[in-house]
Amino acid sequence: MNIIEIKNLYHRFSDGNQALDNISLNVDKGEFVIIAGANGSGKTTLLRHLNALILPQKGIVSIAGISTAKDPVRARQIAGMVFQDADSQIVGETVYDDVAFGPENLKLDRSKIRKRVSDALKAVNLTEFADKQPFMLSGGEKRRVAIAGILAMKSKILIFDEPFSNLDYPGVKQVLRHIILLHKSGHTIILTTHDLEKVLAHADRLVIMKSGKIVRNGAPESVIKGVDIFGIREPYASRQGMSLTSWLE
Numbered sequence: 001m002n003i004i005e006i007k008n009l010y011h012r013f014s015d016g017n018q019a020l021d022n023i024s025l026n027v028d029k030g031e032f033v034i035i036a037g038a039n040g041s042g043k044t045t046l047l048r049h050l051n052a053l054i055l056p057q058k059g060i061v062s063i064a065g066i067s068t069a070k071d072p073v074r075a076r077q078i079a080g081m082v083f084q085d086a087d088s089q090i091v092g093e094t095v096y097d098d099v100a101f102g103p104e105n106l107k108l109d110r111s112k113i114r115k116r117v118s119d120a121l122k123a124v125n126l127t128e129f130a131d132k133q134p135f136m137l138s139g140g141e142k143r144r145v146a147i148a149g150i151l152a153m154k155s156k157i158l159i160f161d162e163p164f165s166n167l168d169y170p171g172v173k174q175v176l177r178h179i180i181l182l183h184k185s186g187h188t189i190i191l192t193t194h195d196l197e198k199v200l201a202h203a204d205r206l207v208i209m210k211s212g213k214i215v216r217n218g219a220p221e222s223v224i225k226g227v228d229i230f231g232i233r234e235p236y237a238s239r240q241g242m243s244l245t246s247w248l249e
């Protein structure tokens with residue numbers, strides 16, 4: 001079943017920049033899809049459409065059967081996004097308040113909110129951090145707080161824009177482990193990265209964008225060969241003619 005359907009989507013910024021140029025893409029429930037492409041190829045603009053932060057000027061974006069143009073609030077609840085800049089996503093004084101922000105907006109009762117926040121913090125191993133100030137945390141911990149925030153909304157689709165940027169080695173490991181666990185627990189994952197080496201072995205599909213268009217779309221091993229022409233670095237194993245291996249091992 002397609003949990004995401006994008007049909008003939010275009011987006012032109014007010015300065016005339018054609019950021020998306022006739023994008024069509026379907027994603028199955030539970031799939032792990034990586035979107036790669038050079039700077040400015042349109043990845044973030046596409047993700048912002050999935051999270052209903054941008055509504056289609058032309059074309060359709062449908063999340064679990066809900067058109068983002070018709071019900072952006074509900075679509076955003078289903079497709080939660082972890083932004084590239086973790087600081088920009090922090091809204092609470094404490095980790096607990098930050099994760100509770102979304103469920104509070106849903107006007108759930110107190111006990112339900114408490115349960116959702118504690119389950120979400122547990123899922124990203126941050127139970128002990130509930131009373132800490134989010135700004136005091138490391139980059140990897142801040143990204144995990146953002147993940148907990150969308151888990152507390154019960155989002156089924158998790159969207160990550162460059163989740164490894166500005167993270168040190170332990171930070172990348174933490175975040176990557178959680179993304180893999182969330183995929184295994186049935187979430188649909190959409191992720192952009194310039195660093196395929198770290199994550200491609202775990203994905204079901206690789207989509208390559210260039211100048212606002214999808215130029216390749218398929219199983220990682222079949223798509224990855226020769227991607228240098230799109231400004232993307234092919235993982236070492238693939239360049240050596242070997243199968244992709246997990247960067248975590």
Ligand SMILES: Nc1ncnc2c1ncn2[C@@H]1O[C@H](COP(=O)(O)OP(=O)(O)OP(=O)(O)O)[C@@H](O)[C@H]1O
Pocket residue numbers: 013014015017018019037038039040041042043044045046
């Ligand atoms: N607010 C904006 N106004 C005008 N043009 C924009 C705006 N945001 C993005 N663009 C342009 O739209 C195109 C696509 O940008 P987008 O951020 O989606 O690319 P990207 O693939 O995510 O890039 P990066 O890898 O650098 O994050 C680029 O040419 C960019 O300059």
